[in-house]
Amino acid sequence: MTVVEIVDQVTAWAQKEICEKVRLKMPPENDKDSDSAGYDYTMVTPTAFSLFIPSKEKLPPAVLSPIPSLCVRILEGEDSLTDKSGGITLEFCLSTWNPGIHGQDILFPDEKDHSIVHQWTGAEAKAYYQRHYEGWRDAWNWVDVTLRALESHLDINGIEIDQSxxxxxYPLKEQESIPDFYPFWFACVQFGVRRPLVRNIPSYQHLL
Known part of the structure; x- marks a missing residue:
């Protein structure tokens, strides 16, 4: 299996097993004043991208925003010439947006059945907004979803996960420090996969 095929397969798997398990806040079209009352947002299913996150003008038609998203990145690879196998180290970079508490984030228990909760709605709820730095929880809760997915599978669409x-x-770092991109939050998950090597080079020509 080629490197490109592995990236494509892992990205498709991440969309189904990781992205579609959550719904996260999507920033508004004009993300300028995050301290105003009524600062609205939309809940969406994140999108999995391969190698890079496209800008808004280059998004596929069905994708509304580049964030929230999961980006599948190649960190390094190594092929063994003795046992005819290879390995690739991959990274999932999780990107989220959350500037604070919006009115629709607040839930109230049902008066009769406390096991049921209702979302706060109405004009007062729509106007409510409290800025804070707790939005990092979205990224790290999503890391937990990602870890459960990876740890409960031995392979990804037939690609062996390297258990060893x-x-x-870890958090995203720049020059060994954790940057502050509020209200955007980033976290990364790194793992390895194994692949058998095919030495019949002509069989790859149609892929180039």
Missing amino acids: AGIKF
Whole structure:
């Protein structure tokens, strides 16, 4: 299996097993004044992208925003010439947006059945907004979803997960420091996959 095929397969799997398990806040079209009352947002299913996150003008028609999203990245790869196998280290970069508490984030228990909750609605709820830095929880709760998906599978669409490599997870860093991109939040999950090597080079020509 080629490197491109692996990236495509992993991205498709991540969309189904990780992105479609959650709904997250999408920033408004004009994200300028995040401190105003009535600062609205939409809940969407994140999109999985391969290698890079496109800008708004380059998004596929069905995708509303580049964030929230999951980006599948290649960190490194290595092929063994002795056992005819190879390995690729991949990274999922999770991107979320959350500037604070909106009125529709607030839930109230049902007066008769406290196991049922209702979303706060109406003009007062729409006008309510409280800015804070707790939005990081969205990214790290999504990391937990990602870890459960990876740890409960031995393979990704037939691609073997390298159990010996383990799984690493960490905040996004720039020059060894954690940057502040409020109200955007980022976290990463790293793991490895294995692939058999095919030495019949002519069989790859139709892919180039």
